[in-house]
Amino acid sequence: WREPLLAGEYYSSFALTEPDNAGADPTNLTTTAVRDGDEWVLNGHKWFISNAATADFMIVVAVTDPDAERHRRTSQFIIPIDAPGLDVVRDIGSVENPRPRPYTYGSHCEVVLRDVRVDDSALLGNRGDGFLIAQKRLGPGRIHHCMRWIGQASRAFDMMCERATYRYAHGSVLADKQTVRNFIADSAAEIQALRLMTLHAAWRIDEEGTAAARKDIALIKFFGAKILHDVIDRALQVHGSLGYSADLPLESMYRAARAARLYDGPDEVHRDSVARQYLKGYSRPADDRPTEHIPTRRAAAQRRFADLLAEQP
Ligand SMILES: Cc1cc2nc3c(=O)[nH]c(=O)nc-3n(C[C@H](O)[C@H](O)[C@H](O)COP(=O)(O)OP(=O)(O)OC[C@H]3O[C@@H](n4cnc5c(N)ncnc54)[C@H](O)[C@@H]3O)c2cc1C
Known part of the structure; x- marks a missing residue:
């Protein structure tokens, strides 16, 4: 995939965001890739996938290890755009482009994956590296x-x-x-x-x-x-x-x-x-507990002021 991509012969798209989960927190994804024999079977719903309608392949982020630590649950898969079960459902109208012409470059698409089958060669990097990549x-x-x-x-x-x-x-x-x-x-x-x-x-x-x-x-x-x-x-x-x-x-x-x-x-x-x-570069003084923070400081300041007054001739 890489050489034709670099040569400008192929276009790519990247599918992380889902309509039903906060894209702001990609550890919440629900698109799954489940092992079946030698293959992975992907199911899920993505949206706002830029250029999906004109891409040659899509990099899909999916959960492969639901029980792993939350940054190690997902993996990335390279899926040809014409893979059976991968449907670019529509170009989404938006502020930028309220009425997109269907299947044009620069649009943001809704995508459904239904039992999309790929083998290990589709895995990008290592299993569990989805977040890292x-x-x-x-x-x-x-x-x-x-x-x-x-x-x-x-x-x-x-x-x-x-x-x-x-x-x-x-x-x-x-x-x-x-x-x-x-x-x-x-x-x-x-x-x-x-x-x-x-x-x-x-x-x-x-x-x-x-x-x-x-x-x-x-x-x-x-x-x-x-x-x-x-x-x-x-x-x-x-x-x-x-x-x-x-x-x-x-x-x-x-x-x-x-x-x-x-x-x-x-x-x-x-x-x-x-x-x-x-x-991270700052820390609270060890003897300063939050509930005592302001009163402690105020009391210390009052003591200093009293000492100052006492020192006056
Ligand atoms: C033009 C465009 C192109 C895009 N292209 C792609 C693409 O190619 N591939 C892809 O996968 N995605 C794409 N996206 C999706 C984009 O990455 C997500 O919309 C974005 O990550 C936010 O996710 P969300 O829409 O689910 O909003 P949510 O996660 O639901 O967040 C909604 C709002 O909640 C608030 N919020 C969230 N977290 C916090 C926090 N920690 N603290 C305070 N407030 C918070 C923010 O105000 C945020 O705007 C695209 C989006 C746009 C608009």
């Missing part, structure tokens, strides 16, 4: 998205600045209005910050590997999605109803930007991961 794949995938977001935000920024130089209202061009100048300055600062943070995360991946760069990748994932949205939003505002119209690309960029806060894991999960990793 997903983490490995999603790290570089996320930074790739951030690079595209920088490009999109820069395009919106250029459009905003250009428009500001010639649109005339209330006695001056928009570029002379303080609010618009703030839009421009804030956007420039944010894009620059995102660019440098993305470069830093990329450097960290190169130098120390994806696992070591986890925090940096999570940071740019939620920060980048917000910058993308905010810059496009400002550019659209500066264009008035022209920005809102489908005559310019801004409205479709704006709709596509909304998805960035969900795919590759919702913002909240990445924020939580960043906070968790930072908090």
Whole structure:
């Protein structure tokens, strides 16, 4: 599969998310792969599988070891798109594309697996490595998205600045209005910050590997999605109803930007991961119990104050 994929002859899709389980927590999956003789039999329901309708194969994450530790329960399988029992049911309408033309590239599909049979050669990596491989794949995938977001935000920024130089209202061009100048300055600062943070995360991946760069990748994932949205939003505002119209690309960029806060894991999960990793570097003083925390400190401060007063002549 790999050589034709790299040569651009094959397209792939990746099926993890399920409609009936929280995709934000991939340890909850219910799609199963059960051993039957020399084969695996897969059953399950997936959705929002990008490009499933036009892919040549699908990488499916399924539970192979339900009793294992929760990060070791799943495995990944490479399944040809025409395998009997694998049905791409529909292209899902979305904010980005409310009425997708059936079976077009770039759509997000609902997929059903009914007794799909594959042999061991379909197993990607080792049995039980499903979560691990997903983490490995999603790290570089996320930074790739951030690079595209920088490009999109820069395009919106250029459009905003250009428009500001010639649109005339209330006695001056928009570029002379303080609010618009703030839009421009804030956007420039944010894009620059995102660019440098993305470069830093990329450097960290190169130098120390994806696992070591986890925090940096999570940071740019939620920060980048917000910058993308905010810059496009400002550019659209500066264009008035022209920005809102489908005559310019801004409205479709704006709709596509909304998805960035969900795919590759919702913002909240990445924020939580960043906070968790930072908090590891801090610990509560051993003698400080939570219930006594504030009163103990207040009492200590009062004692110090009393001592200070006593020392005064
Ligand atoms: C455009 C697009 C393309 C996609 N492509 C693919 C694809 O190719 N393959 C694939 O497998 N999936 C794909 N997805 C699915 C995507 O990865 C999931 O939608 C995402 O992981 C969230 O899962 P969910 O939709 O089940 O939401 P849920 O898991 O139900 O989460 C819903 C909300 O709950 C909140 N939440 C969840 N966990 C926490 C937490 N720990 N703390 C605080 N709040 C929390 C968040 O606000 C979150 O948005 C795609 C989605 C989109 C929008």
